[in-house]
Amino acid sequence: MRNGKLLALIAALALAVTACSSGGNNGEAGGSQEPSATASGSAPPASESSAPPSSSETKEFVFNNGDWPKPQDKRLAQFEQWKAKFESENPGVTMKTENFSYDTNTFLPKAESGQLPNLFGTWFTEPQKIINAGYAADITEYMAKYGFEQALNPAMLDLVKKDGKIYGIPSNGYYMGIWYNVNLFKQAGLLDEKGIPKYPRTYEELAETAKIIKDKTGKAGFFFPTKNNQGGWEFMSIAWSYGAEFEKLENGKWKAVFNSPEAVEALQYLKDLKWKYDVLTDNVLVEVNDMFRMFGTDQVAMAFGGTDWMNTPINDYKMSKDNLSVSAVPAGPKGRVALSGGNLFMFSANSTPEQIDAGFKWLKIKGVSPDVNPESLKGLEETLASDQKLNRIVGPHGMQAWVNKERVDAENAIREKYKNVDLALWDDYMKNEGVTIRPEEPVNAQELYKTLDAVVQAVLTDKNADPKALLDKAAADFQRDYLDKAKG
């Protein structure tokens, strides 16, 4: 009996060890795959001369396209047309489609198990993380081949570069502005004679405007998220305009400097929104999805937002497209500063050169390219035409990805043709006058946001919280936990 138990244990251990050593092998294989991936990355210059003529015509392969709408999405018909076009132009390529919506919770398991589509979309905070984890393919060669590299907005291109190599294609960008719920502004008597909300021009004015809304309508004046790293993320725009800095490179070492008097002042402002003006939502443990719900149903009057979210409350909460007005961010004591972000496409690391090439062709059909011939603009035009038909907002734009002049002019002409909202509601945001646009902090931005989330939650839930003490501790912690370990 005892022997039997022992034997079973030994058998199990042996199995476990083999299983685990095979796991180890996988790890090594992953490691050895890397060099081969870079080898293939360096190989293409040689193959460039030979590959294209043969690969585009003869080789048959499957291209997994993650850039595809949900089945119930009304844009589906449009995508089907593009797909038919793609397949007729590229015989031999079978396109398999998948609605891949980037989600930080599911990305890692998908990437790890090799389930990523060849082409997938994500947003600006993610590429460095994805590149570092080795899940994105180096596409430098194709960026040059298709002329994307020269035409892209250089500030946006920087976000997808590492060590001089390019790993992504930024498709659109935004910078933070302030959203206004026109219905609530109307109820509070805060519209001018043209029906445009009276925009607060400073953060102080924003607090007072929010107070008027709260007094007259009983609804929350301003929305500020505090969860899922969004509290720290939105706090940036306010703090910068108060003159605060977060990370500073000194003698090759990163320093956390967000316990400055300026940062304390910005945090005090946020605290006042809750305890002095009382204009925030009752529940402060909220995130941006709560904002879409509350904004879309006239429960909150103002919030940080840009163009990339503009259709979410319309889609999800049946808000009218004319209920949204957007201005540039208000000014703090040190001017106006807006955080920027946006969307991009990447290729999974296990994509073959042919699959990457197919991805670029797909994007060109969709109009994600610097070309201005009618063929390439057709994609954009079709997108806007279908958006217009679906009563989604058409007309306003955020940061433009393609900065060659012909492209900019051509895009504007198309937008003008399909526009369906009163652009006076958007003018202030699109002009964005006097606003400095800043990208996210370079080191451990997500961890920084998490650290600041806690600080923001503290001042919004505890009337006696001391902003200075909280920031001192947060800066010291962030320094020790992350910056001391960062490479200069």
Next chain:
Amino acid sequence: MKKWLYRDLPSWLLIVPSLLFFVVFHWQPIVSGFVLSFFETKGYNAVRFNGLQNYIDVISNSVFQQTLVNTFMYVIWSLIIGFLVPIVVAIMINEMANLQAFFKFSVYFPGMVPGVAAALLWTFMFDPGPGGLLNMLLAKLGLPMSQWLQNSHLTIPLIIVTMTWRSFGGTVILYLASLQGVNHELYEAAAIDGAGIRKRVRHITIPQISPIIGILLILQIIGVFQVLYEPLTMTEGGPNNSSMSLMLTSYHYAFRYFEAGRSLAVGVITFLILAVLTAVYFRIDKRANAD
């Protein structure tokens, strides 16, 4: 030895499927998780052995200490709020002459609500504004409104209340099963000796079900120690990390920052603490039984 192995071969063959199942689905992930926690990782691939570095990083993180204390607070509050409730309810239901089935169903009912849905439901009840369900109730009673989950002193106890609400029914059923196994003659004998309900519970019921009380105590500690989705959906660890738990930290490392090694290090630390707690319990239990 050989002869013995030969004789038992058919029985070995019979257990191979379940052995494989355990190895592949239970032990292999545990072992490889343990191994990975000593490596620098890229996704789930081990890149480089770095000894205890993951553990050092995780433990030296400035929120870790608070997280550890919080996790123990979850357990302590769950023992205060949630440990006695099922025992009392089970004894009450057991003593009932009528409607037993109805009450059994009623206490188990919340357990059928999906966990995340229950957490969201409670978030609505705990809404800190005048529109919150519980605040409306307080206002009707003329009491001051509460900040509920936003009051960092209340966050953990309130989360425990929701967890107790959801899961005590299952525990009640287990206690009931055990109670129904108690020999009725003992009660009759005690009744003849003039013992009232209180004495009967104290001297018969509790001693008779004490083994299962011990087991459920350990299960509860293990379960609550790994609390994850209640804080994840209700507070995301806030306000100011006051409801952050070890498993939530592990979750954040893995899925928010893609650092599998550190996530697994937190997992191993949790495992070790639980192993020690369980060992201590069995030691005490053995000594108590020996006496």
